[in-house]
Each structure stands twice: as C-alpha cells, then as structure tokens.
Amino acid sequence: MRQLFFIWIFLASGFSFSQTITGVVKEKGSELPLPFANVFINNTTIGAATDVYGKFIITGTIPDQFELVASFVGYGTVSVIINRKGKPLITQNFELELLEDNLSEIELKAKRDKSWERNLKKFKEVFLAVPDDPYGKDIEILNPWVLDFSTVKPDNGFNYTQATAQMPLQLVNNALGYQIDFYLQDFRMLRNASRFFGQAFYKTLEPEDSLLESRWKEGRELNYQNSVRHLALSLLLKNSGAQGFEFYQANTGIPKENRTNDFYYELKKSIIPVNLELIYTKPLGNGIYRIFLPERMEVHHLNKPWPNDYYTNIYHAISWIWAPSGYFDVDRKGTLLHPTQLVLSGFIGRQRMARSLPLDFVPDKSFDGLLEELDVFQNRYISLNNLRETPWISLNKPFYYPGESLWLGGEMLYQNPARQDTLSRVLYVDVLNDQMKVLHHESFPITKGKITGGISLSDTLKKGDYLLRAYTRWSLNFGEMDIFQLPFPVLNPNETIELREETEEELFGDIVVKPDYSLSDSVFYRVMDLELNFQDSYENSVDASFLLSGLEGSVMAELDPNFRLEDRLNWLDKPLAEGFDSELPFDIEYGITVEGKFTPDKKRASLVSKITLVRGDLEDYGQVDSDSSGRFWASGLYFLDTALIAIAAMDDKLRPYGKVEVLPFSPPLFKGSFPKVRYQVKEISNEAESMLDFSGDFIQLEEFVKEEVKEKETMAERNYGYGEPSRQLRQEDLEKLTWEQIYGKLSIGGKLFGNYNYGEKVGSPLIILDGKNYPFLTGLEIEELLGGLEPSQLESIKVYSSPSDKAIFGMAGYSGVIMIETKKGFRTGPDSDRKFNSEGFQIFPVKGFSSFSEFLKNPPPDQYLRKKPTIYWDPDANTSEGVYKTQVKVPYGINQLRIRLEGRTLDGEAFYKTLKIEIQLDRL
Secondary structure (H helix, E strand, O other), X not given: OOOOOOOOOOOOEOOOOEEEEEEEEEEOOOOXXXXXXXXXXXXXXXXXXXXXXXXXXXXXXXXXXXXXXXXXOOEXXXXXXXXXXXXXXXXXXXEEOEOOOOOOHHHHHHOOOHHHHHHHHHHHHHHOOOOOOHHHHHEEEOOHHHEEXXXXXXXXXXXXXXXEEOOXXXXXEOOOOEEEEEXXXXXXXXXXXXXXXXXXXXXXXXXXXXXXXXXXXXXXXXXXXXXXXXXXXXXXXXXXXXXXXXXXXXXXXXXXXXXXXXXXXXXXXXXXXXXXXXXXXXXXXXXXXXXXXXXXXXXXXXXXXXXXXXXXXXXXXXXEEEOOOOEEEEEOOOOEOOHHHXXXXXXXXXXXXXXXXXXXXXXXXXXXXXXXXXXXXXXHHHHHHOOOEEEEEEEOOOXXXXXXXXXXXXXXXXXXXXXXXXXXXXXXXXXXXXXXXXXXXXXXXXXXXXXXXXXXXXXXXXXXXXXXEEEOOHHHHHOHHHOEEEEEXXXXXXXXXXXXXXXOOOOOOOOEEEEEEEEEEOOOOEEEEXXXXXXXXXXXEOOEEEEXXXXXXXXXXXXXXXXXXXXXXXXXXXXXXXXXXXXXOOOOOOOEEEEEEXXXXXXXXXXXXXXXXXXXXXXXXXXXXXXXXXXXXXEEEOOEOEEEEEEEEEXXXXXXXXXXXXXXXXXXXXXXXXXXXXXXXXXXXXXXXXXXXXXXXXXXXXXXXXXXXXXXXXXXXXXXXXXXXXXXEEHHHHOOOOHHHHHHHHOEOOEXXXXXXXXXXXXXXXXXXXXXXXXXXXXXXXXXXXXXOOHHHEEEEXXXXXXXXXXXXXXXXXXXXXXXXXXXXXXXXXXXXXXXXXXXXXXXXXXXXOOOOOOOOOOOOOOEEOOOOEEXXXXXXXXXXXXXXXXXXXXXXXXXXXXXXXXXXXXXXXXXXXXXXXXXXXXX
C-alpha cells in the first residue's frame, strides 16, 4: 500500500550561536496573561513555559528562519514564521483564543465506541509506527481520547477519514528518549494513502541509568541514518555513495507487471543507475536549496540490512521517492521544508513518530553509521520470525451433525509475504474431541496461499464440543501461536442452534456489500442470479477475495466473532519473543512428503546414499540424499488418498542395496485449554425442519435418463488436466520462430525456471510430449528428444514454472515442466515406453492429499434438490471491478438465505459481512 507521509510543517535553517526570544502570551479579548503556556520552535527541543505574568524567555541556538508556536490547554494554538535576519534578540507576543466547545477528558472518553477503536488502531499505524516496527512497542499516546474521527466527502477528489484533536497529543517515546507534544493540524487517511502534519515540541527524557542513556544515544544516531534528512543531505552534497545510498531511475516504459524480482536482470532495463552529477540543485537564498528529481527514483540503502519484499537476490532496504512538482526544497541540513513536495514509500516511508528526531538533533561525527541496529535485526530470532506462517480457516457453517460433510476454506498468513513461494504447500487439518483425541487427520494442498478442503465427519460422533486444528509441519517449529484452532459443536439430529439475530455495528471505513438478484424457476429447483457489489465507505468499487457461504435462513452464520480473519490477522503483529531459538526439526513440505531412514548392509558403511523413490509405474519419480545419520526427506509428491511408493538406496552401479524404513508423521499433542463457543440448543419438533449437509444433495429420479454428453475438448486442449501454464507459445507464434527465439520468449530473466523452494536445489525439467512424460532426462537426452521437432510443426509449447503451477506434477515436475504438443501425425525422435522394474525396492503405502466430495454448485438439471442448511459454498470467490456474480440453485421451500462473506480486499483489509435475502416470488 502506497503511503504518503507529510510529517510536519516547519521552516528552519541556518542554526547559529546562542540567541534570545522573548514575549508575552495573553488571552485574546481580555488581554489577561496566560501563565504556564508553552512557547517553542516547531519540531525542536527549544522552548519554554510562560511565568505567572505570561512572559517567556527562550535562549539557545536559534535558526535564522523558524516557526514559533504558542499553545495553552483549552485555547487555539497560534504559530508565526520568523526571519531573524541576524538579530540577537527577537520579541514576539501571542494572543490565544478560548475554545468554547472544548470537552472534558471524562466526556471525551465516554463518547468512544468500537468504530472509534478501529480508527484509532489505523491512526496509530500511520502516525506512530508500522505494525512490524520494533520501535512501535516503545511509543504510546498517553491521551488518545482527545482524538475524533469523521468522514470527509469533498466536491473533488476521494473521500477520506479525518482525525482531529482538541488538545495536543502527548507522546512518550521510550526507544529514543523523548516526550513529544504534537499539535495535530491535519490528518487524512484513504484506503491506500495517508498524510499528516502538525507542530511538535520535543522534551528530552531523563534516563534512569547510563545503560539507558547509551541506548537512547545509539537509537537516535541510527535513526538519523537513512532518514529523509540524511538522504536529502547526501543529494545536496553529492556524496550519496559515501553515505551508503545508490539511486536508480525507474524506466516508465516497462509496465510494473512485467518486472521480475531479479535485481541484476532488471538493472539497466527497468531501473537505470543515476549519475548524481546530473541531479540539479539550486540555492534559493536564506540557506534554502531546491533539489530537482528526474521522475520516480528507487533508493538502495546499502548500509541497511533489511528483508525487502522486492528483490530476492539483494538484502538491503529499498525506498522510492517522487517529487510531483519535479523538485523539493531543503535547508542546509537536509531538512524537508514542505512535506507535500515529496512522496515517500518503501523503507523510508516507514518512518513515523516512533523514529522521528527533533531538528536540532545533530549526529555524532564519530559515529560511523554502519552498526545498523545489530541488536534488533541481526539476532537469529528475527530471521526465524521472517520465515513464519500460519493458517486461517473458516467453515461452511458453525455447527454439524454426525456423518455430515464439513467444507472448509481459508488462506495462509505470512510474516514476510515475499517468502510465500518458498514455504509450505501442505496443510494438515485435525478434528479433535474434548478429550483431545484426534478423530480425523487430513491434509490439503496450499495453492497460491489459498486453502480449500472437506471432511466427511464420522457418523459415530457423539453430541459435544469439537475442535478443528490446522497447521503446517514447518509451523510446528514456532510453537502454539502458529497453530490455528476453531471450535465447533456437533448436535443430535433432532436439535438445532437457537437462532439469534446478529447485530453488526456500522463502522466507519467498513466495506459495504450491496446485493441484488433475480429468480427463475425450473422443474426441480429455483435459480437465483446473485450479484454482490463491493464498495468502500467512500463509495468506490473494491475488489476482494473471500469465502461465501449461503445458508438457509434459520441457520446461524457464526457462533463466535473471535475466530474471524480480522482477529487472526493480529498474529502478524505478534513476533517471536526476543531470544527465541529453534533447531527447526520440521522441514518445509513442497508436496506430499516421505520421511525415512536408510540402513546399509555393512555396519561400517556410509549412511549417506542416493535414495530413489518411485510412485506407481513411474507416475512420479525422484532422488534425494540421505544425511550422515541415514535420514532422508523427499518432498514434492502430489497424489490423492494412498499410493504405493517404491523406495531403495542405489549404489554406483544403480543397484538397490541396504534397507529403508518410512517414518510416519503423527499429529502433534494438544496443548493448552480446550476452547469452546457458547450457544443455545433447541429441539426440532417437526421432522421437516431437520436438514443435513451431504455432498450428494439431490434426489435421484429413475424415470429421467441423462443424455450422453460428448467431450468437446481434447485432453491436449485441457492441458491433460494440469491447469493453465505460467507461459505459453501458440502455433501462430511457433511458425515464425527458431528454437533460440522460442527459449528467449519463454524465459524470464534469462531463465525458464527459478529456484523458489527454500533451501532446495533444482535439476532438469520434466518434458511432456503429446501427453507422454519424460522425467529426469539429462541435457543431452533433452536435446535428443527435442532435436527432431521442427517449431513450425508444433501446436503449442507451455511452461509451468511457478511453485503453484508445477506443484501438481509432483517430484517429477519439481524443477519445472515443458509441455509440447505437436501437430497431428507429426512425431520424430525416441519414443520408448518406460516400465518400472521394482526388483530390490521396498514398497510402502503412503497417504497423499485427502480426497473429498466438493460442494455441488451445479446439481444435475433433472434431479430435485433437498432442503439443506448450506445452499451455496464458494471458498475461493473473487470480484471483478468490485462485482461478484454467481448462480445459486435454491431448493423449493427455502424462503430466506443468509449470506456470510469473509475475506480481504486486494490491499489487505479484512472484512466480515452477513446479508439476509428474502426470496421474493415477484422477482420471478
């Protein structure tokens, strides 16, 4: 999300020797003196309080040009710009006006509600610190109740949230050792941008001991480094290289979506190195300078180690700066004079009040600027935190009966989203009873961070409280906080949950969903054409990804709001405890995993060996190395239910030897208290009210015979069931290209395939030629296979290269897949049938991904639908230009739908909505 941070307004330049400012502060109208009023130079530690006669004296190093501010509680703040012009003594008087409608602190606190709390949280993220900033925990607002939030709808431009404060915000920054009075002048927050400015008076805190004093000093020095002041001064002095900055100009001719995450590939293509001598600077007088910027610039902070989200092969912080007017003005110390002149994003855009320094702070010349917060960012627990993941799961409804189908959907949360492709692709889901016994242990694939699945609950379940638990094996390295838990009840078939209407508080900033529908009748059910329009509070269309559950009107949408996605997102704000360490006993799974142990025939023989694994008759195939203890770990297989896997260690002559065993993975032990939800049960008196969810939800009518449907697409046209490729070339392209040109068009960054897997190596790609698999060929074998193929005689070439695209191919496709389809009748080159000889291999049954009956969105048109609790379920719904459209098949006898929506907008904001739709027959 792009953030525009206009930090504060001030004018300050040319600090000189000690000078004096005197004056009197009075009440406007009565002319009475205001004792104990604050008078200060904006954004500095230079200031004083008035005496009993309203007089003040400020002495110190006074700049030539500055903003002097006078304030008193209950009165309007007044400021004036002063040009000292070398005078040793300045006199400035103030008259402050009483604010008649000022509320007391008690009155202000009493007005606060849930909407205000939510806006306060967003305000802190913009004003104090971004959520993952370690400095954020050490700064607080002592009087947040002085804030008010409102919606502003201007005649021109976007609507926005405005924050106002009748009194100065009192901040304490225990990370840098300052108390700050901030006089908020303007605060505006949109969905994807924000700004604020005001006047700040810094007071230096007294440290409790020398250790704290040293920590504050180091923190101030470190935060000066890589600040806007530091960067601007390096541009002004043309010494950015010595200061640790490199500048690049964005090539606007290359669309953002065409850029890769390879810095060295993008260099001199989408980003052009900037010669600082060509950046024009112009003195404006009075110590003010104008710096002209060419377009948008990318800034690399070479001395700032940082886990950036932009490039995978460089490891320092990156920022972007842009001057909308083509220039920005600074003083001789690099201080930005007009915040609106510069748009900041990336690392430098993270700087909020938690990292702000007064303008009269001068860095220690002896400080080398290269320590870069080693105590924070170079500790191992920070690196571990960067690799964490956790799931969030939601169900199609909040309660179940024995034997029902439970459908689930959700998404993975990542502490560093850039790591998504390198982390787990297998999610485990357990169902436990209140005795902590695991009754169901299932696994589902994680595809592009999304999760869908289903479980057929045992028909022997007893009435009671149950727990759904979700985790990855990798997440088990980081403790209970990374395991997701969702309680749900199981009822007797003659019971249901007492319906209580949900009252949703309208909160400012919420997503608004407006439903519309039309109905049509068929013989066996009604067809509802449903349209949902998503808007933000500013009435702008919003695109979102979400789960949609359409329930029969008498079914509760949820039992407990504490398990919503919005609540789970708080996990992102909870890093590992400082000092956390782990031996990482669980590896990352890139597909179904076989873990085992190799034992050689001879006692003193090496335990290190090549382990070969084969699924079926070469349906999948892979090789891994055992380690010095004999342990091997093979991940990346992809199959459903249970498959037979042949495993053997191979000697230099490719003969099996020794023996292997497979180590099963057991669900982790349950720890902690068993969470439960509150609900009220009522008996169902009428059998017609009893409804159950099953995957086969229609009534078979024998007298109707379905007509045979002919296959319209060939297997090749459907990519042999493997889905859409990452990249492809069609016949019209291939007729004009050579093999060298084909390779260039299919490559990204000069490569067909990249290593996306954390800590893994890649080998040769899988070749699929006219539907036939050729796995693990050497380079020469690939040349031989493709050498007889003329590009003009090919129908298509398709490349599967991203982790989610190639995962479906199992270990054979671990290194990527090239799928080639020739024109009918044209084939040359080798074509031998591979048959697997399992002699010497040990055969093991291995459980794959759990198969499940997906929710039937499109039942047969010639069969009646039963009445059921779940009318519609879409765990992977997406809008297009803010609109979601679908067809819902509604059984006869259903008069009301309860639509539950939960997910995130494309810019990451979580939302939860329930909509009631009365099925009105006049819409037919």
